[in-house]
Amino acid sequence: MNNTEMEAGARGRLHRAILVELEEKGPGRIELSRVLWSAGVSEHDFEASYENVEECIFAAYDELTARLDTAVREACRATGKRSGWPERVSAGLDTLLKELAARPQMARVLLRSFPSLGPPAQARSQAFLESFGPMLAGGRDASEIGSDLPAEVEMLATGAAEAILFEEVESGRAESLPAMLPSLVFSLLVPFLGPADAAAEMEKVRPHD
Amino acid sequence: MASACARKGYAAIEIEDVVALAVLPRHAFERHFTSKEECALAAVDQILADTTWAVANANSPELTDWQRLLYAARAVLELMAAQPSYARLACMEARHAMPADAYERYAAGIRVIMAMLDRARAYAVAAAPSSATRGAVGGAELLIRRELIAGRAERLPKLLPDIIYGTVVPFLDQHEALCYAELARELVNSGG
Numbered sequence: 383m384n385n386t387e388m389e390a391g392a393r394g395r396l397h398r399a400i401l402v403e404l405e406e407k408g409p410g411r412i413e414l415s416r417v418l419w420s421a422g423v424s425e426h427d428f429e430a431s432y433e434n435v436e437e438c439i440f441a442a443y444d445e446l447t448a449r450l451d452t453a454v455r456e457a458c459r460a461t462g463k464r465s466g467w468p469e470r471v472s473a474g475l476d477t478l479l480k481e482l483a484a485r486p487q488m489a490r491v492l493l494r495s496f497p498s499l500g501p502p503a504q505a506r507s508q509a510f511l512e513s514f515g516p517m518l519a520g521g522r523d524a525s526e527i528g529s530d531l532p533a534e535v536e537m538l539a540t541g542a543a544e545a546i547l548f549e550e551v552e553s554g555r556a557e558s559l560p561a562m563l564p565s566l567v568f569s570l571l572v573p574f575l576g577p578a579d580a581a582a583e584m585e586k587v588r589p590h591d
Numbered sequence: 592m593a594s595a596c597a598r599k600g601y602a603a604i605e606i607e608d609v610v611a612l613a614v615l616p617r618h619a620f621e622r623h624f625t626s627k628e629e630c631a632l633a634a635v636d637q638i639l640a641d642t643t644w645a646v647a648n649a650n651s652p653e654l655t656d657w658q659r660l661l662y663a664a665r666a667v668l669e670l671m672a673a674q675p676s677y678a679r680l681a682c683m684e685a686r687h688a689m690p691a692d693a694y695e696r697y698a699a700g701i702r703v704i705m706a707m708l709d710r711a712r713a714y715a716v717a718a719a720p721s722s723a724t725r726g727a728v729g730g731a732e733l734l735i736r737r738e739l740i741a742g743r744a745e746r747l748p749k750l751l752p753d754i755i756y757g758t759v760v761p762f763l764d765q766h767e768a769l770c771y772a773e774l775a776r777e778l779v780n781s782g783g
Contacts, residue, residue: 501598501600527765530769532753539730541733542729552694565722566726575765577716577717581717581719
């Protein structure tokens with residue numbers, strides 16, 4: 383379904399409104415009329431752009447994850463060519479945490495509400511998480527044992543970060559995520575660098591008074 | 592219930608989906624459960640019981656702490672491979688889609704695994720943050736979810752070496768972590 387009929391601003395409002403509705407009401411309880419009213423979008427415009435509510439939710443989720451992906455990649459690039467892999471990862475993670483902390487409701491959508499929609503949404507969510515794998519692959523070159531690292535080391539690192547983030551967001555602490563940067567740097571880097579070097583990188587990003 | 596959730600997701604299923612798959616009349620369901628939620632919670636409780644049984648069966652007094660971890664992880668992966676719908680219910684639906692009581696059961700299961708793994712802190716070569724244990728388990732969870740989503744539950748036991756590496760490397764020297772991963776590989780290959 384092509385959604386060029388709806389201008390970008392309206393589409394953005396609609397996407398945000400439907401994700402808010404999903405987070406607040408849960409799957410199966412979304413009131414489209416409420417979403418449309420909140421977004422200032424007509425039913426006609428909605429039907430011209432989306433086959434159904436689920437299609438709109440998936441489009442909204444893709445927009446959310448694309449935005450996060452872009453922000454993280456730009457943060458990694460912005461560290462410059464002289465920075466090492468751990469610094470790039472730390473910068474990307476710092477940006478991700480700030481993005482999630484600034485929009486806690488979207489953090490809950492990302493980690494809990496969207497996957498609750500069922501198998502297709504869980505597969506989409508899994509794909510988003512796995513998309514960070516190639517970004518982390520540089521850790522194999524940074525590692526002293528690069529060629530001996532297990533095949534799934536990128537997934538182990540990604541899963542470690544996701545589990546910690548999930549618990550923080552689920553516990554209502556999304557706004558405090560930036561304070562978790564040192565701990566998350568450790569968990570993201572330790573499968574590649576080992577505990578001593580990961581701890582050293584953790585100290586580099588710890589705020590010092 | 593587990594099969595119905597694996598097909599449509601907990602949020603989308605109705606009691607009719609459950610009884611159809613079980614080939615049971617509705618009144619049979621209603622004799623045991625008052626709601627979809629109650630049935631789902633009972634399924635989660637069954638998974639927890641089966642997992643506890645599998646881990647207990649894998650334990651033995653003469654095993655070292657690390658061997659216990661190894662055999663327990665293998666037992667859980669083999670259980671999930673044998674019952675993929677149940678595994679999906681526990682690892683995904685309870686975590687994301689089911690009511691709070693189910694999530695709390697999932698979280699309790701994770702806490703038990705973390706408590707076992709926290710014994711490794713006594714051997715830690717560097718100060719790992721308190722969240723490192725949660726992260727270590729999380730790495731395994733993501734790999735497991737990947738295989739369940741892809742319909743490849745039978746591959747789960749083969750992930751044992753990677754999972755063992757991921758769970759111990761926050762605490763042990765990398766070379767030591769690789770040694771335990773190799774032990775896991777030998778265990779997988781030997782079928783013992």
